[in-house]
Amino acid sequence: MKRKLILPVLGLMLLLLWGCAGQTADAGDTEDTEEALIVVGVCQVGAESDWRVANSESIKAVFTEENGYQLLFEDAKQKQENQISAIRKFIQQKVDYIVLMPISETGWDSVLQEARDAGIPVILVDRMVDVADESLYTAHVGSDFEAEAALAVDWMEETYGDDPVNIVHLLGTVGSTAQIGRTEVLEAAVAAHDGWTILTQLEGDFTQAKAYEVMCGYLSKGSPDIHVVYCENDNEAYGAIEALEEYGYTCGEGGVAVISFDATGTCLTLCLEGKIALAVECNPLLGELVEEVIQTLEAGDTPAKHTYVGETCFTRGDLTEGFIAERGY
Numbered sequence: 001m002k003r004k005l006i007l008p009v010l011g012l013m014l015l016l017l018w019g020c021a022g023q024t025a026d027a028g029d030t031e032d033t034e035e036a037l038i039v040v041g042v043c044q045v046g047a048e049s050d051w052r053v054a055n056s057e058s059i060k061a062v063f064t065e066e067n068g069y070q071l072l073f074e075d076a077k078q079k080q081e082n083q084i085s086a087i088r089k090f091i092q093q094k095v096d097y098i099v100l101m102p103i104s105e106t107g108w109d110s111v112l113q114e115a116r117d118a119g120i121p122v123i124l125v126d127r128m129v130d131v132a133d134e135s136l137y138t139a140h141v142g143s144d145f146e147a148e149a150a151l152a153v154d155w156m157e158e159t160y161g162d163d164p165v166n167i168v169h170l171l172g173t174v175g176s177t178a179q180i181g182r183t184e185v186l187e188a189a190v191a192a193h194d195g196w197t198i199l200t201q202l203e204g205d206f207t208q209a210k211a212y213e214v215m216c217g218y219l220s221k222g223s224p225d226i227h228v229v230y231c232e233n234d235n236e237a238y239g240a241i242e243a244l245e246e247y248g249y250t251c252g253e254g255g256v257a258v259i260s261f262d263a264t265g266t267c268l269t270l271c272l273e274g275k276i277a278l279a280v281e282c283n284p285l286l287g288e289l290v291e292e293v294i295q296t297l298e299a300g301d302t303p304a305k306h307t308y309v310g311e312t313c314f315t316r317g318d319l320t321e322g323f324i325a326e327r328g329y
């Protein structure tokens with residue numbers, strides 16, 4: 001069933017050595033020295049955020065030839081059609097495993113069925129898919145986005161209670177699990193607090209440039225009284241802060257409270273400086289967990305269907321420069 005890529009380098013070296021010593025080697029001798037690589041096709045969303053770059057690096061660091069893998073890595077440039085084409089290419093290449101970071105939840109049934117028909121296990125990483133048959137994917141490793149959002153809402157409750165809170169909400173890529181989870185929990189909390197209002201919901205697509213653009217567009221129409229900007233990732237927070245400051249708002253104590261998800265290095269530095277009020281962690285270092293799933297399958301065992309990484313949140317008082325420097329992303 002498995003399709004191994006054969007690395008004949010060691011065998012070739014031995015043949016040469018034996019040749020020098022006037023000996024001959026047969027196929028059996030060469031077989032003993034063959035090294036088999038597990039071929040993993042990774043279909044990444046893109047490089048839209050600092051989180052995504054750290055996630056790709058974590059995957060690339062684990063799936064190396066030294067560790068016994070051949071990595072085929074496709075960057076889908078934030079387009080689902082590119083992800084679907086990449087999966088079809090991996091099927092043609094007869095990879096051993098497909099690792100998919102799905103850009104959005106819907107639209108996967110057919111291509112995952114094709115992978116299943118080809119006998120290739122699909123491991124979902126980061127986000128989820130919404131498919132009629134859950135057996136179309138073997139396992140999922142990622143974040144609990146609703147639990148992350150609950151940390152943000154808990155902080156808002158502690159900070160504002162039932163006081164009036166005017167919120168600008170910057171959504172991530174619409175239809176992605178990260179956007180759906182972070183949005184649903186905020187909307188439920190707003191519905192449960194009479195004083196909390198979402199002034200506007202803007203689509204930031206998880207990028208700094210888009211968040212800056214939509215935020216400027218909103219602020220150019222007036223000067224609303226904003227208490228909180230709820231950004232569904234760090235890069236949106238950077239774009240929002242840039243726009244807010246351009247329009248004369250202060251971010252931080254006595255000004256707008258910016259909430260951000262991911263808590264990558266620059267975000268934590270901005271939090272330590274007081275410009276970001278709350279940084280909710282989303283851990284991108286998933287490479288080793290994905291490898292554990294593959295090794296479990298290689299051993300003939302069944303991995304957990306879902307593995308969630310533990311995550312926390314940070315305010316200014318939780319941080320030091322040393323902690324940020326050592327964090328790794």
Ligand code: AHR
Binds near residue numbers: 261
């Ligand atoms: O799905 C994880 C989200 O996607 C991260 O919060 C964001 O930065 C990324 O682009």
